[in-house]
Amino acid sequence: MSHLFEPMSLGNVTVKNRLWLGPMSQYSAQATGDHASEPNAWHFQHYASRSVGGYGMVVVESTAVTLEGRATPYCLALDCADKLPDFEQLVDSILMGGATPAIELNHYGRMASTRQGWMHSSYLAPDAPLGWLPVAPSPIPFTEDGAIPRELTDEDIWGVVRAYREAAERAIRAGFEAVVIAASGGNLLHQFLSPLANHRGDDWGGLFSNRIRLVLEVIDAVREVIGEHPLIVRMAATDWDAAGKGWRLTDAVELVRNGKEHGVDLWDITSGGIVPGVVQEAGPGYHVPLSDRIRRDTHAATSVGGKIISAGQAEQALLSGQADAVVAGRNALRDPYLARRWQSELDGVDSWPLQYWRGI
Numbered sequence: 001m002s003h004l005f006e007p008m009s010l011g012n013v014t015v016k017n018r019l020w021l022g023p024m025s026q027y028s029a030q031a032t033g034d035h036a037s038e039p040n041a042w043h044f045q046h047y048a049s050r051s052v053g054g055y056g057m058v059v060v061e062s063t064a065v066t067l068e069g070r071a072t073p074y075c076l077a078l079d080c081a082d083k084l085p086d087f088e089q090l091v092d093s094i095l096m097g098g099a100t101p102a103i104e105l106n107h108y109g110r111m112a113s114t115r116q117g118w119m120h121s122s123y124l125a126p127d128a129p130l131g132w133l134p135v136a137p138s139p140i141p142f143t144e145d146g147a148i149p150r151e152l153t154d155e156d157i158w159g160v161v162r163a164y165r166e167a168a169e170r171a172i173r174a175g176f177e178a179v180v181i182a183a184s185g186g187n188l189l190h191q192f193l194s195p196l197a198n199h200r201g202d203d204w205g206g207l208f209s210n211r212i213r214l215v216l217e218v219i220d221a222v223r224e225v226i227g228e229h230p231l232i233v234r235m236a237a238t239d240w241d242a243a244g245k246g247w248r249l250t251d252a253v254e255l256v257r258n259g260k261e262h263g264v265d266l267w268d269i270t271s272g273g274i275v276p277g278v279v280q281e282a283g284p285g286y287h288v289p290l291s292d293r294i295r296r297d298t299h300a301a302t303s304v305g306g307k308i309i310s311a312g313q314a315e316q317a318l319l320s321g322q323a324d325a326v327v328a329g330r331n332a333l334r335d336p337y338l339a340r341r342w343q344s345e346l347d348g349v350d351s352w353p354l355q356y357w358r359g360i
């Protein structure tokens, strides 16, 4: 059997294989009304298809812990218990296909209040319909045309920690079996990590130990309410800042070392997002060397995605000990059944659901 399709123990869960669906925003929730920011028929079919498609874990897209933490007015949020019934239905649709249901909890900070991804996430001004003023560690806009975000006070920051705790507790109540905390893609937690976005002079900024403080506080708060369920941190391993003044791989290694004592089960390695317009000349598997370095230096478990385009490449990342699991992104949008196809390619196993038996 291939490494990719071996089960994996993580916290109190056994994930059936090591090829997972990464979080990908659908920007398809209602922006207003009784069911605003809740999953709907689009999400149910999208995630059910990927679960039937054979991914071991299905990570639901970025779900905001507060409404102001949404990237767009069409993003999901778990900011209150009223939303639980629709999230429970989403969990059921994933379980039905056999995957472990997980959810990414997020806060976009200064990257909030934009249009949908297919509108190039363009900035939505605070006074535009459905727009709002974003918050951030420091009053530094993400893009030049963006509003200057409101700097969070110490009290606000503890409010963010509380919002993560409460959203995580709701996620477990809805039936999710794993929680992903995102400190990546230029979002709020990543903004606190990076000296490029965090210019604070208090004990949430400046020194490395201050900049990682919010991430560690969020990890502790989430762990308190999720018990033995897997806690995964999606982390940018570098800002790719040419001047070397941003968040660097050596910082990422140090954070993972710290995170070990805080009980993180696995680190999902990505990169970039703090500096707009910095386009990484990314070849296939461009995060794999970052994951390799973190795994070697810390002995922490990692998963990795980013242009992993073939079954052989995914298998090689595991076989060579560069990661413990592989995360599929855009490939999985184009092909819900990618995991089944790769399993058949690597192991010669046709594991299609019985309902589809006559189609094989």
Ligand SMILES: Cc1cc2nc3c(=O)[nH]c(=O)nc-3n(C[C@H](O)[C@H](O)[C@H](O)COP(=O)(O)O)c2cc1C
Pocket: 022, 023, 024, 025, 026, 061, 062, 104, 117, 182, 184, 185, 234, 270, 305, 306, 307, 308, 327, 328, 329, 330, 331
């Ligand atoms: C449409 C789309 C939406 C995405 N939304 C999220 C998201 O909600 N949260 C997140 O952490 N990453 C998000 N990503 C990043 C992906 O999870 C993934 O890391 C990235 O696409 C690189 O992997 P790939 O080369 O396999 O696509 C998104 C990517 C795409 C294409």
